Amino acid sequence: MMTTQTRGESAVRGVQLEITGLSKNFGAFTAVDNLSFSVRPGRITGFLGPNGAGKTTTLRMLLGLLRPTAGTATIAGQRYADLDDPTGTVGAALEATGFHPGRSGRDHLLVLADAAGIPAARVDQLLELTGIPAAANQRAGGYSMGMRQRLGLAAALLGDPGVLILDEPANGLDPEGIRWLRGFLRHLASEGRTILISSHILSEVEQTIDDLVIIANGRLVREGPMSEIAGAGGALVRTSDADRLAGALRIADVDSSVQEDGSLLAETDDLRLVGDVALRAGLPVWELSAKRSDLEELYFSLTEGTNRNLGPGHRAVGSDDPGAPVEQGAVSGQEGAGQ
Amino acid sequence: MINAIRSELRKYFTTRLWWGMAIGMVVAGALAAAFFAFTFLRLATVDGGSDVPFDLDPTQIANTVYTAALPSGIYVLPLTIGVLQIGGEYRHKTITSTFLTTPRRLRALFAKAIALVIIAVLNGLGCLVGSVLAGATTIQLLGGDPFPALEVLRSLSMLLLVMVVWALIGLGAGILIPNQVAALLIAIGLAWMVEPFIAIGLSFWDWGAQNLLQFFPTQATSAVVNNVDFVAMGAARLEWWAAALILLAYALILAGLGIWRASREDVS
Structure with a gap:
């Protein structure tokens, strides 16, 4: 179903993402603190952490949107801005709100396709694939959250990239949409893509992911394959x-x-x-x-204890x-x- | 680069702003030209019955009529286009996808500027169509000469330059004032109200009128199209080419500052 014939055998498939000593300060606030982890090629990696843990900041640094205070974030050894074909290498869906309300979803994709030199036929193909061909001709201002997520996903897939970076893709999806997303991601992963998917809800992604990276307060808490970390309930x-x-x-x-x-x-x-x-x-x-399994136990204690959006001193339920x-x-x- | 420019052009033509602007340009140009033509030639007929009113040269009248939209303040339209081109991206967070598809930011931003030049020229052409049709018809009807000299063509092309300049100033303002609404209010307020009032004030101060005033954007705009100056009659005026350079300098400084800043700042 995906067009892999044009770029299928190119070198972008199965590239590794490497985060090394990454830090970001906003004034006195340290959003990301000396973070290091790697995302292995051809696997789905879950990037988990409570709200405000620094997930989005990390992804934005990886994509060259934020300047790291220290450290590096690379895709196949290169900074995002140095990639020859960024859209064909990495597809990212960062937030569900990034659409001009007066522009149709299809036109939004055409604008991106123009910039990446991708033909319009690919846009219609993706609208079909993400299940929004009819709605795409209406102005994006009236879209539901689920439609925005699907449109964001279509945008990420425009260049048929080997790496997908999805920031909270299940946010705002109804149960039917989440089931659809899960199947869709498995399908994409089965084609050998590297997928990094962030979430603040473990149960949303635990059935989908192969590897897990957990951060809290901008620091790495745990990293490894699900089979090692999860343990049994x-x-x-x-x-x-x-x-x-x-x-x-x-x-x-x-x-x-x-x-x-x-x-x-x-x-x-x-x-x-x-x-x-x-x-x-x-x-x-x-x-x-x-x-609960050890992982659930661990994650639960994290989400309870480290939500920085609640302010300091909110030290909550530990596993004890x-x-x-x-x-x-x-x-x-x-x-x-x-x- | 070509891809990025095409993308920017599609951005402009896929919202309803573009045809609203186009209609505004044609209509405003036509109304201003007809009104100015009527005023000049009608007054002349009443006063002395001459085809040439006051002691003005028909070329200057034609220049003034066809670029009448400028002293009427039409430059706030390209200014608005420029502010919205970048301000809308900040406001709706589409700047993220812009920089993701074109991560070399200078390339993305220069593509914006070039697309803006094209958009401003197209809108300027719309304004000229309205102005020349309505202006020439009115001049003809009132017995004047619609095309007394080739210099008129120069003034017409200079109107396009003025449109481009104000659009680029808008781009700079839109980046330097990231809140779109604030950027629009401040830019239009300064360009439409504050600057002309200061200019009028300066015209009463002899030294200012002779040495400062000609470098003001609206005064340089008058000089570049060589129209009849209503704001500061008798003040010093630059040669048309010097005025064009001054206007370009404004555009390049503001757009350049904006592009420099947007090329390095965090996008969150």
Whole structure:
């Protein structure tokens, strides 16, 4: 479906993005603080952090829109401004608001296509691909958030680039749109593109991404493949005889381990199964909740504690505070049980 | 570079601004020319019945009639176009996609300036069509000579230069005052009200009228088209080519400052 025939075998595919010692100060405020990470070619990398963590600032430095205070950000070893064919190398969708309200979506794309020397036929092809061919002839001022996101995505894909940089692409999309986006990104990644996608919501991207970079307060918190960072979740259950329940679960093909506080952690996210097993074993269930994976735990503590937009001194729930996490776990447990 | 210029031209012609401006140019040119032609020739008939009113040269009358839009203040239209060309990009954050598709910023900004020159010339031509049609018809009807000398053509082409100059001044103002609304108000306020009033004030001060006034943008504009000067009669006036250079200097300084700044500042 994508036109890969024109540029398909060019050297832009599978390039590496390298952020090295990157810092940015706005006056006394340090938005990005000595940040280093790399985005590997041909993979989808999630760039996560709470609102105000410095994600957009980092992406804007990578794209030459902001001048770094220190450090470098390169694409295949080159600064963005030095790329010979920027539109054909990197496609970026930075914010959903960057359209003149009086210009139609199609004309907006034609303006960009002109500047990059891309024929008009490619514009119509992308409008088809992103699902907005009809709306594109109306003025952009009346577009919904979802339409703007799709138009932004179409703009990013104009040059059929090997690298895609998407800043909060799921923002403002309805569940249907998010499902569409997820499928669309997988399709793009399957063509071998490098995709860097920022988000402040872990669940929005965790099913889509291969690698993960987490930042908070402008600093790197964690970096690595999802398989290493994520760890498994499970079902936390409290009963009168944890060992007996463990045995019963073993028969149901579920491994489990008794925790220090006497509760049992079952390696499944099927809460209903755990409850059923306990009932059949004649054991009371005092508590049954989904335990989040280490990654969720980590990310939750970050988003709670480091949202700088709330101002200083807002040191919130860490992982040692059981209150909030359990509450959220219980909610997702209900969802699981209800299905 | 050609691509970037084409992109800038498409930006201008894909919003409704362009035809509003085009209509404004033709109509304003026509009205001003007809009014000036009528005033000059009608007054002359009433006064002495001569074809040549006062002791003015018919060439100067023709110059004045065909460029009547200038003292009427039409230069605020190209000024507005210039401010909006960059101010709209800041306001609607399209400057991000402009610099993403053309990351060599000087190239993007010079493309803007060149596209603006083309747009200003096109609008100037619209103004001239209105002015010459209405002006020549009125002069003819009132018994004057619509084309007394070749110098008239020079004045017509100088009107185009004036349009270009004010558009570039607008580009500079639009960058140096990043808030589009503020940029428009300040630029139009200065060009339309403050500067002409200072010019009138200066004309009462002999030394100022002889040594300073001719370098003012509106005075240089009058000199470059060699029209009848209403603001500061009797003040010193530059040769048309010197006035053209002065106007170009204004444009290059303001647009140059703006481009220099926009080429290095953060876009967030």
